[in-house]
Amino acid sequence: MKKRALLTAVVMALCTLLTGCFPWSAEDSYQLPKPPRDYENLNAAVNKTRRELAVEFSATVEDVPPSAGDNTSAVQLLDMDDDGVQETAVTFFRVVGAQEPLRICFFTQQPDESYALTGEIKGEGDGIYAIHYADVDGIRHPVTDRARKEVVVSWQLGSQANYMGIYAVGDQGGQMLAAAVYDSYVLTDMDQNGLMEVAIGTMDRTTNTGKVTLYGWNTDEDIMTTQEVPLSTGATAIRNMRFNFVKDFSPALYVVSDLADGSAAVDLVAVKGGQPTNLTLDSETLVSRENSNNYRNLPLSDVNGDNVLELHRPRQLNSYVNVDGAWLADWVQYDARGRASTICTTYHCEVDGWYLVIPEHWQNRLVIYRNDTVSGQRTVVFALWQGEDKEPMPFLSIYRLTGASRSLRATSGNRFILAEDSNTIYAASFYSTWNCGLDENGLLENFRLIVSSWSGE
Secondary structure: OHHHHHHHHHHHHHHHHHOOOOOOOOOHHHOOOOOOHHHHHHHHHHHHHHHHHHHHHOOOEEEOOOOOOOOOOOEEEEOOOOOOOOOEEEEEEEEOOOOOOEEEEEEEEOOOOOEEEEEEEEEOOOEEEEEEEEOOOOOEOOOOOOEOOEEEEEEEOOOOOEEEEEEEEEOOEEEEEEEEEEOEEEEEOOOOOOOOEEEEEEEEOOOOEEEEEEEEEEOOOOEEEEEEEEOOOOEEEEEEEEEEEOOOOOEEEEEEEEEOOOOEEEEEEEEEOOEEEEOOEOOOOOOEOOEEOOOOOOOOEOOOOOOOOEEEEEEEOOOEOOEOOOEEEEEEEEOOOOOEEEEEEEEEEOOOOEEEEOOHHHHHHEEEEEEOOOOOEEEEEEEEOOOOOOOOEEEEEEEEEOOOOHHHHHOOOOOEEEEEOOOOEEEEEEOOOOOOOOOHHHHHHHEEEOOOOOOOO
16 A cells, blocks of 8 residues: 555656646746855855955955965865864955955854854965965864864965965964975975974075975974974075985985086985984085986986886986987985985986886997987987997887878888877887897887976976
8 A cells, every 4th residue: 555655646746747737936947056055154154254354454355265286276175173074164365455464264164054263364475375284283182182283374475485384273363383484395294203294495595505494293392393404505496395205115305406506406305313314415515416417307206116206317328429428317216224226227318208218238338319310200229339430230219200101100111119199109120230138028118108297396
């Protein structure tokens, strides 16, 4: 009987729909769907705060979301107390003409599902460059025993200057824990204690000296502490600073700086003996041992795919007649004690977008030169060095082929395809002059396309 009654109800409902007897009016069908109640409540709280700021300062209130980083939304929903619920919403305002025009407002959902303004961070500058949320101080709530995230804000002061602040947000607004002008910064747990540190790279352009300052929380004394690590002397700018690891997967910072003589230096900062240390800094020259005038555009890279960055050391090959020797890159990886070991050697053809891992027995007898005389075909020739005044003996060519006939040219003669995309085919051919120790499969394993996964240096 129950099944029959249910079936009868379904049939009646279908009949009602099919006959056009809808339970709502025609006007209702043209109305937009109502937004969720959470959205309405949050929107009401945000607009209320916007109006109050406009009245208080007799000024226009604008939206100014962060311009960079992972958190760039105008409204950001967060789980600030790590309980699995996104109870906090963050908005970003500029009060035009106010002494501290930038406002970061925190709204927390209440038991009745409304939102209330529960915190505010004030700042000066042209805008908000970036914002991060992380547990910096480790202080836990006495009732819930959960740590509340702190807020790291990068204020944009001008076209080149940025100002970083670390804030604890609570009922009393935003309490500043630390602040500094910076050239670059990253968040990282360098000492692996479960709390995030803020690593700030700064450059003194009057003395051409730089440093990394680690801002971290001392849990024994409940205070913010700083630790400074010097960078290479003679640097004029920090080009890039990124977080990664050393060989044993201990956290590390890779800082790429431009030196006054036009070269580039890589300073590697990691914890050694319990203290942050520059593993690559030479104690006599006070400049990183990892610096070079060449390959400046060759970025840090994970060439062997083990998730640990390698640094390159350029090495020039033999030359002949009027042709300068090409450059190889020896890729080294550091461990936490500051010891470097060579991972592999490559030839990078940046202009054509590929690189080749070079077998060890090639390296001391190798000449590399170009032959781009054929339209739509760019060729790099690998040859055996025969002496400064003698023609080298080719044993391998790698081609970058474009144009309508690229497929035909990629397989002509003894050529074989290494890689291809919609517009380009990369191919190769061996010469019979020398058995180089690689076959087609071996060359395929050693050939890689250049990708910009570590861009920015």
